[in-house]
Amino acid sequence: VTASLAQRLLAGERAAIARAIRLLDDADPAGIDLLRDIYPAATQARVVGITGAPGSGKSTLVDRLIEAFRARGERVGVAAVDPSSPFTGGAILGDRIRMQRHAEDDGVFIRSLATRGHLGGLSASTLDVLTVLGAAGFRTLLLETVGVGQDEVEVNRVADTVALVVAPGAGDAVQTLKAGVMEIAHLFVVNKADRPGADEVAREIEQLVAFQSHGPGSDAGDAGTWTPPVVMAVAVEGRNIDAVVVALDAHADYLQRSGEDVRRRRDRARLAVLEAMRAKMDAEVAARFPGALDQAAERIATGASDPRAEAEAILRSLNKP
């Protein structure tokens, strides 16, 4: 059944995509086999991260970008990562519902993802979903991440190009940029550019970019050849979206010319291996030693042991056949 699912998926069949994602969500062994069959095809896709603080208008921009890429015939996959509650496991979709207007379009596939309860901002399933969509022929993948923090550092390791969306009026826009997020962006979109203060925000970002590319921490090789552009847009009215697309394409060209794309693909693969190792280890502990973690936690909580000793004991048990 898996072989034919892989074929249907590679042919871009919608039902096959949904089924593949479900298999992977359920950690079904058939999903693992499937991933192996489709992985090579998936490496062709270009992943664009769209990130920024809540309220910056990321979802609206994603919606407009879908429109723009569709207009030139590209098939577009979207993975939107929600911060989820560790308690309910639920995810609040918010205005992402707006994107549903693309639901009828066979050239668009949108998937909302909860970040999982385990350590690691972008869940392993995010990588899997990108793989599935890429293999199904969605060569442009938009990865929307909510919030500003660790997720944004990770989006940079998953995406080929990262666009950081900033809105004026959020008093903290530039402070956010200073807080380290700056360095992960290949492109800045000052959204809601019809609002007061937009020009100022754009100017401040340009100054930060200039400072960065001459600062002590800059990588001369990269910084010398790619200076993150700042694009003004009003996503809600579809204004200047073309300029965003031009900047995204320019970065894709740069990646290819500089050989950066190969390096990034390798980094992504490395990350995926580490994630897979962790998932495998967690699953093996759960299967072979159910309750071992709970017992370890109990001993530690009562002061009878410490985490590293318990970790080593569990790993030793795992190594015995």
Next chain:
Amino acid sequence: VTASLAQRLLAGERAAIARAIRLLDDADPAGIDLLRDIYPAATQARVVGITGAPGSGKSTLVDRLIEAFRARGERVGVAAVDPSSPFTGGAILGDRIRMQRHAEDDGVFIRSLATRGHLGGLSASTLDVLTVLGAAGFRTLLLETVGVGQDEVEVNRVADTVALVVAPGAGDAVQTLKAGVMEIAHLFVVNKADRPGADEVAREIEQLVAFQSHGPGSDAGDAGTWTPPVVMAVAVEGRNIDAVVVALDAHADYLQRSGEDVRRRRDRARLAVLEAMRAKMDAEVAARFPGALDQAAERIATGASDPRAEAEAILRSLNKP
């Protein structure tokens, strides 16, 4: 040397704390032995997470809380997690420098932490630093996290009590709350409460709290007994900090009465075991099979293999003695 370092640390000696943190930072084996010796003492500490968007005034609030806890004789440890650049490894301290006025006070220990480049918002070293400070007799530990995102979900698993700081004027304050961050807070601080819109923000949060505690996703057991209070404060002027402290103490009382504190201590231990297992696995791969991850990444990037197959191959090699 380790035994005496542990003794000096348990006695609260400053130089021993700094040395212990350095050992752990360097992943020195002596640090691992040390942790084992001090872990039981560390379980006594109370960890308070202070979180919120950039610009909400978290650092200023932390500064005031140090003052308040010191006034009643408590020893206070602070771990501030910076979003770090994956490129420079650097961390921008920003207004955290303000806290340096406590540098002369022997009852205060402040440590700025970079989030590490590896997957996982709060680095393993964050847990280690909290352990060291707790063992050194800092019974009140403030964990300041920057940003809104996955970090905030994790702070909830590390901290006993999480205070979410919100400032009016940041247009996205309430939208941030809706984006799932809401559910991790035990307490809301509307900071900069002298600014226009503060009352409205507080009212909106109270409505969200009320909705949450009756909503479908609520856990009747907990939600029925602890309703997150909303406290107005002006941290920069030290106004109403007492009310924040009262609310923090009330939550600590609640945790003890309900037995939640025992459960949380177990969860924290469980997380620490998982982290230690991962760190151990990563270190073993690096030591025994240097280059294995890079070679795997190369095969995957060229479409010759897939991450799970490579992960399994590496794990198989590890299991051979």
